[in-house]
Amino acid sequence: MLKYILLGFLNYQPMTGYDLKRLVDGSTAHFWHAYHSQIYTTLRKMEQDGLVTSIIDNSDERLERRIYDVTELGKSKFKQWLGKSLTELPPSKDSLLVRLFFSGSRDRSSVLDELRFQRQLRQQQLELYRQIKPEKSPAESDLIDFDREAKFWRMTLDLGLAYEQMYLKWLDETIAKIESF
Amino acid sequence: MLKYILLGFLNYQPMTGYDLKRLVDGSTAHFWHAYHSQIYTTLRKMEQDGLVTSIIDNSDERLERRIYDVTELGKSKFKQWLGKSLTELPPSKDSLLVRLFFSGSRDRSSVLDELRFQRQLRQQQLELYRQIKPEKSPAESDLIDFDREAKFWRMTLDLGLAYEQMYLKWLDETIAKIESF
DNA sequence: GGCGGCATGTAAACAGTTACATGATTCC
DNA sequence: GGAATCATGTAACTGTTTACATGCCGCC
Structure with missing residues (x-):
């Protein structure tokens, strides 16, 4: 790849x-x-x-x-x-979910600390995405032909934004659930 | 892992x-x-x-x-x-986004076909997740202590559901955008 | 004088994928 | 009779990560 x-x-x-x-x-x-x-x-x-x-x-x-x-x-x-178009779903790997899956035996506070820290990181990532302006450049502005190119770049960024927002929402809900165990 | x-x-x-x-x-x-x-x-x-x-x-x-x-x-x-808690965001890899990122030079119809096919696959995946009932079992019901365990399993499934829904929404929006180029 | 960033790479280890291989049973 | 699924594994390859390594420049 x-x-x-x-x-x-x-x-x-x-x-x-x-x-x-x-x-x-x-x-x-x-x-x-x-x-x-x-x-x-x-x-x-x-x-x-x-x-x-x-x-x-x-x-x-x-x-x-x-x-x-x-x-x-x-x-x-x-x-x-x-x-050659993709004919399968790209496999996703998320080690946080692996850890959460097996967290039945862990202290609640330890799991919560981990999730809260991830929440911070996701929040930072979201801010970072929000600062990116594909109209301006992908780090090296003048290299690329920005008619069509920028539109596709924008689309991938949109998924990144939606992903972080979805993840943050899930983290908040999950943290709340564990707090109320 | x-x-x-x-x-x-x-x-x-x-x-x-x-x-x-x-x-x-x-x-x-x-x-x-x-x-x-x-x-x-x-x-x-x-x-x-x-x-x-x-x-x-x-x-x-x-x-x-x-x-x-x-x-x-x-x-x-x-x-x-x-x-040992995770202290970084797990890196994500999505080959569809790589392909879309570099799709500036492709035929519109070819990109659309690919995205529509992914839409189908995501929809199927969502249906699949909806059929899973963590209360019942992770394939081998009696193996696992289902008090706490099932709750954590449920949480990972919730992310899967939210992820597929977010992805489907993004695919729909992206397909619409490309159609209107 | 030390630290961080620029800029380049190699080596070894680890992880993951694809292909090959075998043989039984069950369903149609 | 054939296809699919159960059930097991190995081999070769490809991809990814971590650690090691070097030396310059500019800033404080």
């Missing part, structure tokens, strides 16, 4: 691993995050597979930057991937 | 890999799914690590069933894990 995210961004412009990391953090991280280590190794793998090429930029003298660009093969594989 | 789910279930009763697979499918799969292959290999790994023991049951003659039971070490590791 990460492979396609990187191809997707490289379609806009050649970039370094670090640029890609920032783009991912500023946009797709909310529904697909990646560590820098994975980005660098995936780029190397993609180069071996002929999906991207890289050149070393020494213009800065003291720092070597490897700039990646997508190849024709990369472009076609990306389009191929976009062309 | 799967390790703790398996320990959690084995705390109720000794079981085979297949029993665990069914329990997972009938309860935690909505927030943490696992393939049978992973369950079997994880159980072997856990046995090596001393978290569980297994005995081979030949009572059936034609079929060898390996029955796993949690050890004291397994029980204590499980409690230790439950004791």
Whole structure:
């Protein structure tokens, strides 16, 4: 999956691993995050597979930057991937729910502390989403063609917002339930 | 993570890999799914690590069933894990959103087809959740102590229901938006 | 002088997925 | 007779995470 995210961004412009990391953090991280280590190794793998090429930029003298660009093969594989619709629900994984599921034997206060802390984090995440303006940029404004692109970005952000609000509501209800046990 | 789910279930009763697979499918799969292959290999790994023991049951003659039971070490590791609260938001991954994010270059009809199909799947998932009654059982009713346990199970199910409803609403809105481009 | 951020990567471990494999029983 | 489900597992691969590693620059 990460492979396609990187191809997707490289379609806009050649970039370094670090640029890609920032783009991912500023946009797709909310529904697909990646560590820098994975980005660098995936780029190397993609180069071996002929999906991207890289050149070393020494213009800065003291720092070597490897700039990646997508190849024709990369472009076609990306389009191929976009062309094949998902036919299943993406599986979701939520370790908080796993923990709650098995919390029958835990102290009430311990469970409540955990849920209240998650509530804080969700609230912060919601504020963060609210500050994002897709009209302006996904961290690197001028890279991307913002007619159609921004609309799709906006839609994914809308789900993020709805998700956090739903989650907060559920946390509040769940905390209240446990308090009244 | 799967390790703790398996320990959690084995705390109720000794079981085979297949029993665990069914329990997972009938309860935690909505927030943490696992393939049978992973369950079997994880159980072997856990046995090596001393978290569980297994005995081979030949009572059936034609079929060898390996029955796993949690050890004291397994029980204590499980409690230790439950004791350490999550301090971060569990990362979420949703490949549909990745695809939508990069759908600026796609045909409108292709995106719409994909979203409409996801809508169907989400609707089915919602119906499925609505049929689940935690009061009755998580597939194997008599295994579990259903005072406190069922309440926590119910809470995770509530999130599943809220999630599907939120997702359906977002899909409807998003489909409408794309239709009106 | 120390800290944080920029910028790059590798290595090892762990987790998860897909494919292969077998054989019995039950339902149509 | 064939398909589906029960029931068990292994092997190979892919993907992800954590830890290790380095060195510069700018700020306080």
